[in-house]
Amino acid sequence: MDDRIFSFINDVLPEEDSGLEALREYASEHNVPVLRRDAAALLRILLFLHKPSEILEIGTAIGYSASVMAETLPHAHIDTVEIDTDMVITARNNFRKLGLDGRIRVIAGDAGEVMASLSRRYDMIFMDAAKGQYAALYDDALRLLGPGGLLLCDNCIFYGKIPDKPEDAPHKHRTIVANMRTFLNKMMNDERLVSSLLNVGDGMAAAYRKGENAGD
Numbered sequence: 001m002d003d004r005i006f007s008f009i010n011d012v013l014p015e016e017d018s019g020l021e022a023l024r025e026y027a028s029e030h031n032v033p034v035l036r037r038d039a040a041a042l043l044r045i046l047l048f049l050h051k052p053s054e055i056l057e058i059g060t061a062i063g064y065s066a067s068v069m070a071e072t073l074p075h076a077h078i079d080t081v082e083i084d085t086d087m088v089i090t091a092r093n094n095f096r097k098l099g100l101d102g103r104i105r106v107i108a109g110d111a112g113e114v115m116a117s118l119s120r121r122y123d124m125i126f127m128d129a130a131k132g133q134y135a136a137l138y139d140d141a142l143r144l145l146g147p148g149g150l151l152l153c154d155n156c157i158f159y160g161k162i163p164d165k166p167e168d169a170p171h172k173h174r175t176i177v178a179n180m181r182t183f184l185n186k187m188m189n190d191e192r193l194v195s196s197l198l199n200v201g202d203g204m205a206a207a208y209r210k211g212e213n214a215g216d
């Protein structure tokens with residue numbers, strides 16, 4: 001997104017509460033990538049509209065986006081998966097400080113292994129972890145997402161790199177670009193879903209999993 005438009009959007013968005021603002025400042029000081037404010041604002045609207053009770057997040061980091069979800073929906077329960085042990089400790093501390101630890105469970109481990117081991121149904125899945133793995137996680141995400149569920153995936157434009165053809169991307173990004181394109185192709189053409197790709201955050205793919213009957 002054009003820098004001028006990006007900073008204008010950031011300026012007009014409402015302030016966050018002090019607890020969330022502190023997490024965002026910590027993330028910025030420690031170079032931890034967290035959900036951009038425009039994406040967090042969209043996430044809140046989708047949460048109010050969809051009202052999920054059970055949410056699965058892939059990629060906790062320090063717990064910013066999980067805190068946004070838990071604060072927005074005071075009755076929701078969130079399972080959030082994180083591979084980095086230091087992040088797991090920091091996120092658990094942050095949830096405790098914000099009084100959200102009773103409703104957010106941090107599952108330490110690799111998303112692929114953890115998702116394969118889960119069997120409960122979620123009303124919403126938010127994927128915000130290793131972009132190169134989204135394609136490999138897709139089948140498990142659909143297995144865990146019930147009909148009427150919402151799938152949201154950040155980083156689908158990956159700082160503007162995904163529109164490049166894999167062969168034109170810098171060598172170190174070729175696999176990520178190819179995998180993300182495979183993932184988007186699956187998600188956008190899956191007849192079980194109604195899908196879109198939005199220029200919000202770092203590229204937010206969103207899909208509603210249709211119910212059994214037409215119109216559900």
Ligand SMILES: C[S@@+](CC[C@H](N)C(=O)[O-])C[C@H]1O[C@@H](n2cnc3c(N)ncnc32)[C@H](O)[C@@H]1O
Nearest residue numbers: 034035059061064065082083110111128129130
């Ligand atoms: C973009 S950050 C998540 C930001 C967070 N959702 C937020 O907005 O506050 C991505 C996180 O995914 C984690 N991650 C990367 N690969 C993973 C994997 N295979 N399994 C679980 N977590 C992973 C990283 O350690 C990192 O903390």
